[in-house]
Amino acid sequence: EAGVAQSPRYKIIEKRQSVAFWCNPISGHATLYWYQQILGQGPKLLIQFQNNGVVDDSQLPKDRFSAERLKGVDSTLKIQPAKLEDSAVYLCASSLDPYSQKQFFGPGTRLTVL
Amino acid sequence: DQQVKQNSPSLSVQEGRISILNCDYTNSMFDYFLWYKKYPAEGPTFLISISSIKDKNEDGRFTVFLNKSAKHLSLHIVPSQPGDSAVYFCAARSGAGSYQLTFGKGTKLSVIP
Numbered sequence: 155e156a157g158v159a160q161s162p163r164y165k166i167i168e169k170r171q172s173v174a175f176w177c178n179p180i181s182g183h184a185t186l187y188w189y190q191q192i193l194g195q196g197p198k199l200l201i202q203f204q205n206n207g208v209v210d211d212s213q214l215p216k217d218r219f220s221a222e223r224l225k226g227v228d229s230t231l232k233i234q235p236a237k238l239e240d241s242a243v244y245l246c247a248s249s250l251d252p253y254s255q256k257q258f259f260g261p262g263t264r265l266t267v268l
Numbered sequence: 269d270q271q272v273k274q275n276s277p278s279l280s281v282q283e284g285r286i287s288i289l290n291c292d293y294t295n296s297m298f299d300y301f302l303w304y305k306k307y308p309a310e311g312p313t314f315l316i317s318i319s320s321i322k323d324k325n326e327d328g329r330f331t332v333f334l335n336k337s338a339k340h341l342s343l344h345i346v347p348s349q350p351g352d353s354a355v356y357f358c359a360a361r362s363g364a365g366s367y368q369l370t371f372g373k374g375t376k377l378s379v380i381p
Contacts, residue, residue, distance in 0.1 A: 196373050197312070199368050
């Protein structure tokens with residue numbers, strides 16, 4: 155079974171630039187999550203999708219972050235414009251449904267904002 | 269406001285001995301508690317979980333204990349192996365709404381051969 159795929163693995167940009175991350179969840183998983191993990195911290199949920207609908211985006215900085223999962227499969231997370239404090243690893247995870255305890259994580263995208 | 273706390277950033281244990289990782293929480297509405305393991309440059313992987321109505325769950329070398337009155341859980345690894353060296357995250361699931369996970373900051377376990 156293929157795992158959660160993410161690209162790119164690494165990205166370096168300057169502040170005020172824009173960046174986009176892509177995630178392809180495990181086949182059949184209806185629920186998709188984007189997390190931000192700052193160095194020395196645990197993952198923090200940014201947004202949760204159920205199929206192509208948003209379940210929870212309460213911690214998403216909506217003035218600069220956006221995410222979509224148009225066809226209910228893969229998803230993109232965008233930051234525009236980026237700030238220095240956005241430097242982090244962005245993790246995508248998926249689960250069969252929102253009640254499932256077990257989430258499957260991708261390898262993450264390490265973003266450095268200079 | 270940190271709802272899930274892992275107060276030990278790191279832990280070193282000799283191979284073959286027991287590793288005990290601790291986690292405290294503040295929210296009584298959490299219904300499941302989970303441990304995830306993370307190797308460098310990889311995403312976290314699920315290790316073991318426990319329902320809030322249980323006090324112990326065991327899976328091979330891994331056992332999680334839950335003390336609800338103290339709002340404390342611990343992960344025991346016996347015996348510890350060098351391959352267990354990783355960062356361990358404690359997570360708690362909210363029992364309503366989006367059922368989101370709240371993670372602690374992690375504890376880096378080093379198992380010394």
